Amino acid sequence: MNLQRLRGLIRKEFIQILRDPSAIAIAFVLPVFLLFLFGYGVSLDARHIPIAVVVDQPTAETSAFVGGLQHSPYFMPEIYGSLHQAREAVMDRKADGIVWLRADFSRQVIQGRTASIGVLVNGVDANNARIMEGYMQGVWQNWLQQRALNAGKPLIIPINAEPRIWFNPALRSRDFLVPGLIAVIMTLIGALLTALVVAREWERGTMEALMATPVTMAEILLGKLIPYFIMGMGGLLLSVALAVWLFAVPLVGSFWVLLVCSALFLLAALGMGLLISSAARNQFVAGQIAIIVTFLPAFILSGFIFDIQSMPAPIRLVTHIVAARYFVSILQTVFLVGDVWSIILWNSLALLLMALFFLGVTWRRSRKRLD
Template sequence: MKLQRLRGLIRKEFIQIWRDPSAIAIAFFMPVFLLFLFGYGVSLDARHVPVAVVVDQPSAETSAFVSGLQQSTYFTPQVYGNVQAARRAVMEHRADGILWLRADFSRQVLQGNTASIGVLVNGEDANNARILQGYLQGVWQGWLQQRAASAGAALVVPVTGQDRIWFNPALRSRDYLVPGLIAVIMTLIGALLTAMVVAREWERGTMEALMASPVTMHEILLGKLIPYFFLGMGGMLLSVAMAVWLFAVPLVGSFWVLLLCSSLFLLAALGMGLLISSVAHNQFVAGQIAIIVTFLPAFILSGFIFDIQSMPAAIRLVTHIVAARYYVSILQTVFLAGDVWPVILWNSLALALMATFFLGVTLLRSHKRLD
């Protein structure tokens, strides 16, 4: 390997990147688009949920309860005259649930008996139904405590819980989703950049010229790897800057730890892209393979949105060969919890092994021949 030839190949790649808007779009414009799309468009928080409220016999007690519901940021109550109208609202997706205060509600409350409320929740979306049920239970408990305090009596509850939420006390799903989204973006950037660019070389015939030159395969691969590594790291820095300054996601851990772990993951992603380019010499085919083999597993099997521990055992086993799984764990830990070294070291070791594997297999498969 000659350093002068390697410098020439790297310079050639940087000139090609500058002249090729698609590589710059993949590295910089795609992260901005995906972060805006998922950061603002995807949320696991339930806010302003439309709820149908039915009060059979209005009274001071029912008015106080409905008033507490209206003051909550989680609900947008819609009053209906009867349960049948509320059911139609749920069936027509104008409401996600029904809160039914029956005719004997006030009488039971005033007599000191156990008053019950009817809660009917649309279960088509099971996750949203559980969230809505929990929020309604919280409003009910809050109303009971407020009523007991106004009467000068203590609310007798057999067991009271003292909740303390670690790492994400505001319970913002954006703080959880945006770091994971960076892993998905980095996967797509690394795989697409190298897979499609090398395939473009084959399509244009410039790869044949490289094969006929004195350069070695080590120099060709490094000449491809180094420029796109810096380009991918630029996309990563842009994503982190948007996460911290635009979406207000806290970065509790060390930035340098994040940078080092991102470098390991990007090497693994670039290695996957180079391996794809050694199989597919067509841009369209290389792009499709990159999306199917890297983006979809990173989106579904990395823990970015779907909890890995809730998956079947066979699928959990498959997630161990998805590099994004380890990077998502590092990102969410560094952003929200800090430098938790047992998590960072083991996942970084897995990323280093995967980067070595993909780059090693690519080198073994790459030869200076045109077949």
């Protein structure tokens, strides 16, 4: 290992990065774009759901219940004259559900009988339908409590649930999505960018010229690894800054723990990118392999959006070989919960083993030969 040659390779790589706008765009522009897209454009929260309300016989009781729907942040009710019109609104996707207050609703309430409300939910989106059902139960219970309070009578419910929401009291999906998105961004910077850049050198013939020099293969690999590691950590700092200061995602845990764990994941991603570039010396092929092998698993199988425990058992087994799974778990823990070492240490160990594996395989496969 010659430090002077290594410094020259690192300097050469930084000059090439500065001359290549696509590398800078992937490292710094793409993270900002993805954070804005998922931070503002993607939400798992169900709010302002359009629903059709049908009241067969308007009374004070029905007006109070409809008023509860109108004051709820989860619904946007619209009154329809008949059930047939409300069904047409659902068919035309103008409403996601129907609330039907029958003609005997007020009479049953006044007489102390069990009054039923017809609730028809569009089940095309099963997750949204379940959320609507739960919100409707909440509106119904609030109306009962308010009615009992106005009558000066206690509301007798057999079970009194007192929910407490930990780690994300506001139930903002943004606080869940943005930390996980950092893993996807780091995968793009580490694996995709490295695979494309090295494959481009093979296409242009600069790698052959480099191999004709006295530099060793270890120096070439480090000369590629160090600059893109610095770029990846710069992309991480930019993403964390936007997450905390722009999207107001709380960073409960230690920043230094986050930095060390991110470095381990970035080494694993860089190892995957170098390994892909050693197998595919064409930019198009390297890009396709990097997307299929690294980006898609990081997006789908890491727990970033889809819950791993809800997946079939064979798919859950596959997720154990996805490095982003362990990093997403660390990110969501450090951001929202804190320094829970039982989670951080085991996932960091998995990332360390993956980084050693990919970098070791890349080093074993790399030879100063053109075949």
